[in-house]
Amino acid sequence: MRILQSHTNNTTMVYLLRYTTKYLLKSAQQLPIKRSISALYITGDKAKKNYAPLQPYMDFEETLSQHEPLEESIKARKLQINLDELKTKYAKFQSMKNQIKQVEEERESVSKKLKELNKVGAATKEIEQLKEKGVSLRNALKSLKTENYPIEEDFIHSFLNLPNHLHPKCPQGNVEKLLYRSPTPRCEEQQPTHLANKELIRFYNNSRYYMLGTLAEFDVYSMQALTNYYVQKGGFLQMANPDFARLVLLEASATPLEKYHLVKEEDLISEVNRAYLTGGATFEGFLAAFARLVVFPKSLPIPMVAPGRSYVKVANKEGQVDNLFTATQTNAVQTFVATKSAEEAEEQMDKILNLAVDFYKELGVHFRVIYEDASALTNAECLRASIQMYSPAEQRYICVGNVSNYGDFVSKRIMFCIREKNGYTFPHIVSGSVLHVTRVIALLLENGVNLENCRLLGDPDSDKKAVNAAVDEFKDLFK
Amino acid sequence: MAGTKIFINKLSRPLVSEIFRNYKTMWIISNHIKLFSAHNVNEIFLRDIEKNILLRKHTNNVPVIKTLLQKLRKCPNDVEIQRQIEIELGKLPNGTHSRVVNYGEKGHEVYNNNLAPGTGEQFSDVCKYLNVLRMEHLGHFAGHKSYYLMGDLASLEQSLVRYTMSYLRKNEFKLISVPDILPSNIINGCGMQTEGNRNQVYKIDSEECLSGTSEMALAGFFTDQVIEEQCLPLKIAAVSRCYRAETSGLNEEKGIYRVHQFTKVEMFAVCSEKQSEMVLESFKDTEMCLYKQLNLKFRVLDMPPNELGASAFQKYDIEAWLPGRQMWGEISSCSNCTDYQAKRLNIKYKTKDGLLKYAHTANGTAAAIPRLLIALIESNKIENGTVYLPEELRNILNNSLLARNKVVPSLKLIKHF
Numbered sequence: 001m002r003i004l005q006s007h008t009n010n011t012t013m014v015y016l017l018r019y020t021t022k023y024l025l026k027s028a029q030q031l032p033i034k035r036s037i038s039a040l041y042i043t044g045d046k047a048k049k050n051y052a053p054l055q056p057y058m059d060f061e062e063t064l065s066q067h068e069p070l071e072e073s074i075k076a077r078k079l080q081i082n083l084d085e086l087k088t089k090y091a092k093f094q095s096m097k098n099q100i101k102q103v104e105e106e107r108e109s110v111s112k113k114l115k116e117l118n119k120v121g122a123a124t125k126e127i128e129q130l131k132e133k134g135v136s137l138r139n140a141l142k143s144l145k146t147e148n149y150p151i152e153e154d155f156i157h158s159f160l161n162l163p164n165h166l167h168p169k170c171p172q173g174n175v176e177k178l179l180y181r182s183p184t185p186r187c188e189e190q191q192p193t194h195l196a197n198k199e200l201i202r203f204y205n206n207s208r209y210y211m212l213g214t215l216a217e218f219d220v221y222s223m224q225a226l227t228n229y230y231v232q233k234g235g236f237l238q239m240a241n242p243d244f245a246r247l248v249l250l251e252a253s254a255t256p257l258e259k260y261h262l263v264k265e266e267d268l269i270s271e272v273n274r275a276y277l278t279g280g281a282t283f284e285g286f287l288a289a290f291a292r293l294v295v296f297p298k299s300l301p302i303p304m305v306a307p308g309r310s311y312v313k314v315a316n317k318e319g320q321v322d323n324l325f326t327a328t329q330t331n332a333v334q335t336f337v338a339t340k341s342a343e344e345a346e347e348q349m350d351k352i353l354n355l356a357v358d359f360y361k362e363l364g365v366h367f368r369v370i371y372e373d374a375s376a377l378t379n380a381e382c383l384r385a386s387i388q389m390y391s392p393a394e395q396r397y398i399c400v401g402n403v404s405n406y407g408d409f410v411s412k413r414i415m416f417c418i419r420e421k422n423g424y425t426f427p428h429i430v431s432g433s434v435l436h437v438t439r440v441i442a443l444l445l446e447n448g449v450n451l452e453n454c455r456l457l458g459d460p461d462s463d464k465k466a467v468n469a470a471v472d473e474f475k476d477l478f479k
Numbered sequence: 480m481a482g483t484k485i486f487i488n489k490l491s492r493p494l495v496s497e498i499f500r501n502y503k504t505m506w507i508i509s510n511h512i513k514l515f516s517a518h519n520v521n522e523i524f525l526r527d528i529e530k531n532i533l534l535r536k537h538t539n540n541v542p543v544i545k546t547l548l549q550k551l552r553k554c555p556n557d558v559e560i561q562r563q564i565e566i567e568l569g570k571l572p573n574g575t576h577s578r579v580v581n582y583g584e585k586g587h588e589v590y591n592n593n594l595a596p597g598t599g600e601q602f603s604d605v606c607k608y609l610n611v612l613r614m615e616h617l618g619h620f621a622g623h624k625s626y627y628l629m630g631d632l633a634s635l636e637q638s639l640v641r642y643t644m645s646y647l648r649k650n651e652f653k654l655i656s657v658p659d660i661l662p663s664n665i666i667n668g669c670g671m672q673t674e675g676n677r678n679q680v681y682k683i684d685s686e687e688c689l690s691g692t693s694e695m696a697l698a699g700f701f702t703d704q705v706i707e708e709q710c711l712p713l714k715i716a717a718v719s720r721c722y723r724a725e726t727s728g729l730n731e732e733k734g735i736y737r738v739h740q741f742t743k744v745e746m747f748a749v750c751s752e753k754q755s756e757m758v759l760e761s762f763k764d765t766e767m768c769l770y771k772q773l774n775l776k777f778r779v780l781d782m783p784p785n786e787l788g789a790s791a792f793q794k795y796d797i798e799a800w801l802p803g804r805q806m807w808g809e810i811s812s813c814s815n816c817t818d819y820q821a822k823r824l825n826i827k828y829k830t831k832d833g834l835l836k837y838a839h840t841a842n843g844t845a846a847a848i849p850r851l852l853i854a855l856i857e858s859n860k861i862e863n864g865t866v867y868l869p870e871e872l873r874n875i876l877n878n879s880l881l882a883r884n885k886v887v888p889s890l891k892l893i894k895h896f
Contacts, residue, residue, distance in 0.1 A: 051619065053619035053620060055895055055896075057896060202700070207658060207660040207661075207685070207687055208658040208660065208661065208662075209658060210655055210656060210657060210658070210696075210700055211655070211656040212653070212654075212655050212656075213653060213654065215656065216654040216655050216656040216717075217644075217648075217654050219656045220640065220641075220644065220654075220718055221641075224637050224640075224641060227637065231634070237629060237630050237884065237886040237887065238629075238630060238631075238633040238634045238637075239627060239628065239629055239633050240627065240628035240632075240633040240636050240742075241627055242617070242621040242622065242625035242626065242627065242740060243720060243722070243740045244621055244622045244625065244739075244740070245620070245621060246619060246620055246621065246622065248619065248620065249620055249621075261660075261683040261684055261685060262683060262684040263681055263682075263683055263689075264681070264682045264683060264684065265622075265681070265724070266678065266724060267623075267726070269618060269619065269622075269623065270619075273619060275621075275622050277683060277689070279720075280720075287620065288617050288620035288621035288625065288627075289613060289617075289627050289887075291620045292616070292892040292893050292894075293890070293891070293892060293893075294891045294892065294893045295888050295891075296888065299887075299888045302886055302887060303886070304886075306633070307637060308720070309659065309720050311659075311660070328660065329658055329659060329660065331656075415893055415896075417893060417896075424893075424896060460874075460875070
């Protein structure tokens with residue numbers, strides 16, 4: 001009797017599963033076909049075609065439980081993200097996951113039972129029924145997974161769109177916070193644009209311009225000098241980075257894709273994970289070296305500096321004239337420090353800024369350092385300082401460098417981790433382009449500075465010249 | 480070839496005269512007059528051209544041109560056919576110097592400094608020990624054959640740039656900062672094709688191209704210009720990032736020997752037709768001086784026709800002995816492009832008699848960083864795990880040794896948490 005009842009139950013179950021399978025397969029077909037593709041998180045159905053180079057670390061419960069700072073960050077950054085909607089998505093995702101888990105468990109128990117029955121040589125009918133149930137469960141699991149992929153993708157992509165928390169120092173409400181102002185007064189008199197120096201600059205468009213003679217020399221020597229200053233004075237490790245970064249890194253660092261040119265490669269290693277022309281002296285240029293890297297706590301901090309190119313496209317603003325301020329290519333110096341903690345990150349950010357201030361002071365032109373408003377930050381940054389020089393031609397400040405604190409936001413997403421005794425933690429990253437050479441050249445010209453007389457901190461020749469000048473001055477006292 | 484008519488802008492603006500003394504350019508209103516005219520091509524011309532192509536083992540497009548010409552005979556006014564013929568004519572290689580015509584397929588060694596070979600340590604082994612180069616596991620994050628130079632090796636890159644720049648400055652080269660993103664017509668004009676399969680040129684989403692060498696940007700700089708003869712030759716240097724889509728699976732080209740991205744210091748000259756051979760010799764001499772001071776064992780080869788790029792009339796290669804690889808590796812070259820690029824990019828000069836002529840161009844590699852790094856590390860003394868560098872670089876580098884990087888821990892990657 002008991003056996004019979006069990007048989008009836010099994011048959012009902014099989015029919016139920018068959019029906020569910022059919023329904024799920026049908027509804028899966030009706031789902032919207034177009035799904036966003038990400039290289040950072042690839043769902044199982046797309047994994048065959050698209051290799052997932054890493055799996056970002058995501059703690060859903062922990063992140064979503066911090067409602068208040070997250071809400072504050074979203075609001076201050078002026079993002080259109082609804083946390084309640086995201087939580088609903090999460091609940092749906094969780095429920096699907098549970099359903100899948102349930103069916104998986106059931107399937108496992110069926111297969112276990114089958115094995116046992118096979119061992120004891122049970123009746124064929126019973127085995128057949130179990131097999132049928134197993135097949136139905138497999139189909140049901142397949143359908144559930146198919147149904148789940150878009151749900152999973154939708155939730156995870158939304159989750160990955162969440163911003164970093166804000167640093168307490170980050171100004172909010174469209175304000176900038178002044179950190180430093182050089183004592184050299186600002187040139188208030190209207191000056192002609194730097195492009196008026198036709199004998200020294202030939203500007204075609206934002207992609208293509210040439211600088212000649214002294215400018216071209218300054219272009220290389222200033223970049224080398226500041227790099228050298230960070231190495232000698234700050235103990236930074238000099239690097240030369242690759243110029244391409246793939247989509248996975250851009251997504252991990254929440255870099256807007258329109259910031260860089262997409263490279264049209266002939267031999268694509270992945271349809272999704274395409275290459276972008278970033279230049280080596282960019283934040284993204286460093287990331288490939290740290291993706292999936294495991295370090296021990298004693299290795300930190302890791303301070304690095306890279307001279308090289310940067311190819312950031314400047315967004316077109318109405319009424320903005322194209323010139324060296326909006327040009328894509330420049331020589332640049334990019335700093336990057338991986339640290340153990342938030343406190344260490346803060347210290348390192350100050351150190352980077354202090355060394356940069358030393359360098360800019362010597363140029364003899366007015367500049368300032370500010371903390372930018374939260375709305376100007378990318379989702380990955382929690383604080384950004386901007387080094388700005390004044391353009392007497394355009395009567396506005398131009399950003400010539402910046403340093404950002406990323407917390408552990410990017411480390412988690414690129415699997416850059418610290419091996420602790422009990423598991424893993426994530427380094428806090430501080431990074432910034434401290435010298436945008438092309439813009440500095442344009443600004444020095446507008447401010448009437450003779451580039452040949454500029455003292456470049458960290459430049460061996462410039463340092464020698466300064467020492468000789470000081471000695472001469474001293475000798476003059478006794479004449 | 481069609482007759483050339485030039486319109487000179489009445490408001491011609493003298494440019495860059497401060498940089499190049501007495502250098503005056505006259506800008507032209509009308510753009511480049513068509514280089515070749517389909518109607519002026521005849522059988523004799525094609526026969527000579529094909530002979531030259533076969534000698535250089537260049538892609539033979541003469542049959543295509545002949546077919547197009549037949550079509551044109553049937554429809555003489557078909558503009559599209561004329562355009563196609565002009566495109567094909569533009570792809571033809573330069574002529575070949577009579578001296579090298581009978582060289583066969585091997586270059587002639589014209590110089591060898593016969594230095595004793597260096598230590599014989601492989602570059603990759605030294606770098607691994609010193610922890611100054613990372614190439615592993617970067618493909619999915621940066622790209623195939625990507626690399627990071629770290630610590631002293633990265634400093635050495637910039638020191639080599641500085642060393643080369645200061646030498647070129649002393650030898651009256653003027654420096655220009657050049658763009659790495661260029662319109663395709665400039666690259667085509669330099670003798671590199673940007674269309675077709677297995678292309679060496681990277682394209683980006685704006686349909687522009689990434690420059691493979693600053694020679695392209697520099698040639699582009701002089702496009703549509705007329706220069707006074709007395710200002711010639713104009714000797715220019717540029718430091719740039721070079722992008723090449725070509726790949727290599729050859730074992731002897733492993734590591735950073737052939738990469739997609741690298742830094743290069745380039746020499747370029749615009750000169751008159753009488754000067755180009757002399758300029759090429761001076762480029763070769765400059766390269767030799769630069770490498771002599773770096774203690775490299777090297778030889779100079781006068782290259783045979785099949786080794787000449789489309790734009791080169793003659794070319795020297797400099798090969799350094801790489802003791803770690805036990806082979807000669809090309810570290811530099813210089814080419815005389817005669818009027819090949821000038822015709823395609825409309826670069827002219829005005830003779831003392833007021834005649835307008837196509838200028839000649841020449842180019843040479845002063846320092847291609849990755850191979851120079853290999854040659855330097857493999858050729859210099861290594862003791863107690865540090866590499867001793869040549870005197871010339873010590874002052875610039877502020878350090879006579881290449882030391883082990885202890886900042887970045889050795890590579891350990893995680894698969895999942």
